[in-house]
Amino acid sequence: MRALERVNPVTPIVAAVLYSIPMLLTIDVVTAAVALAAWAIVFASVGIGPRTVVRRSWPLLVAAPLSAVSMLLYAEPAGRIHAQIWLAVISDRSIELALAIGLRVLAIGVPTLVALVGVDPTRLADGLAQVARLPHRFVLAALAGTRLFGVLGEDWRQISLARRARGLGDTGVVRRSLQAAFALLVVALRRGGTLATAMEARGFGGPERTWARQSTLGWRDGVLVLLVVAVTATALGVSLAAGSFSPVWEGA
């Protein structure tokens, strides 16, 4: 866990891009399975426990089986056909694809989410502005905006209560939510406007600025990138050697 906190938050973002592009090139069970196994070893050796992995990547644990099932039922049939219910056809080909897609979602998504979820927005902003050299006005405005999310949560509660108090909650759920959402939007715009004034009053928006905290790259960032390259190369290498590499451009 500690290890991830010491790399610059920009590095996992770059690493995620470096990793997902080659991994997206193929749909096969071997690449995904090798990558997943490699990540399991990496996580275990740097002390990222299964609880953390599940907590950060749980949406994928739902999404992966869903995409696998839809492949299983609706992929273009080929090979032996095992079952057929109306439009759904389960064939050799669809079973293979379902497995590959399910694993692929996990292989690409899990390590990415584990690395990116829980990144401290303040450190990320420091990194994006100082290391990635994104325009600081944009980065800081976005950072200040993230603080408003918590405030807007409370606003939403108050708005919902206030609407009930005024006898306005008897319409359907959809209409009610839309109206409350609009009220929240108005409040959010006003909060945004005031925030902009407060920022401007503190001298925000000038051409030059310094940073109270330096955001730098260190050897750990290099290790992370090398690690990602190594996992990618191993997964694709094994898949090519085993002859199961199945590029997306050759059609599913």
Added chain:
Amino acid sequence: MTGSRIRARGWGWQHAGRPAPVLAGLDLDVEPGERVLLLGPSGAGKSTLLAALAGVLGGDEEGDEAGELLVDGAHPSSRRGLAGLVLQDPQANTIMSRVGDDVAFGCENLAVPREEIWSRVRAALVAVGLDVDLDRSTAALSGGQRQRLALAGVIAMRPGLILLDEPTANLDPVGVVEVRDAVARVAADTGATLVVVEHRVETWLPVVDRVVVLAPGGGVAADGSPHAVLEVHAEPLAAGGVWVPGLPVDVARERRASGPALLVADGLRSGRADEAVHEPVDVGVRAGEALVVTGPNGAGKSTLALTLAGLLPPVGGEVRATSELRGDVAAEAPVRWRPKQLATRIGTVFQQPEHQFVAARVRDEVAAGLRALGRGDAEVRDRVDALLAALRLDHLADVNPFTLSGGEQRRLSVATVLAPAPRVMVLDEPTFGQDRRTWQELVRLIASLVDDDGCAVVAVTHDADVERVLGDRVLRLGAA
């Protein structure tokens, strides 16, 4: 460091799209290091002047500027960091998620070298007496702490001019003193020029050495030492909404015998997410009687009020509506009523009026609840007109609620809740941040609801004057 010099000659500002300037023909000189309390009735342009001095009034598309306004010989918007501004709403002053970052933000923008930033940050936090960790989340701060944090962020920039726009209006009495004392210390330490806008004069008298009163429509109505100005102008200032020391407020009551109980709380514990925030409460809410709920910050007053009002489920114990209030509704617990059943029986005025607004015009805002109840057009029109007239909002009937002043918004939120004529009114800090005039109007209105209409009122307040006038019964909550 020395303070800034302010010079205004024939200065004025007209917001884009408004028919008249908010400020016109202002001539004013403030010497370096002076500490000025800026007074004037609502709408005299106090906040506009502060925003202009802070250089955040906006460009040509926001409005038209006339005359000359200089801070240390330069137009305030031409140089960053000349002046620091603290706004009224504590929430609005917080920019970053960590205390240290929030204070450092201004220094970074002024391109102060990194090594110097952190020493400035620590010094500023010491100066305002905010002894918390630099990594502390700003979300966890109280209102008074937030305002002192904002002040720290300002003084870390070392401005020659510190501008405070009603910095204590939204704070409880403890917070008010914290912030006032911090400002006094900072002003003495830095020698910066200070301009404060605030209705509550007494709070700031120990800090300021000059009082300037703006005249509505333009110019300066009075200017001089606090003593001299307040002696001569006490009456007109009070009439204009300023809380002048020595002129207490009062509202006459014509109490009658209390009527039947409408709501009964038995061993009631309220809170959020199953966690009670106060000790069990037994209390009855009776027709023709006002119940004042008071207690320190965080004692759970607002949560209790929302629970009594049928908006939050109790964490323990129960709230029962008597058959007198229920009428033909079967459920005893107001929290189980449908919204329409609730609105015609218990009305709630929230702390922040903005959360209540649903319409684009003041008139529609008042009508919204009545229309939802299916009342006829003629009835809605008559009721809305009567309420707008009673609350002096009739001239604003077609204005957008969000563009109203704080006092007007508060009166409108009361009007919307009164529209369906509930027998119980629950008000959360109805006088928070209000000027003297709005205070009197609101308290008079609440008193007449109780005394003339036989309503039951539950008022959550920090305000000792409200407690004195409306406290037919007082419930004091301690911290849990």
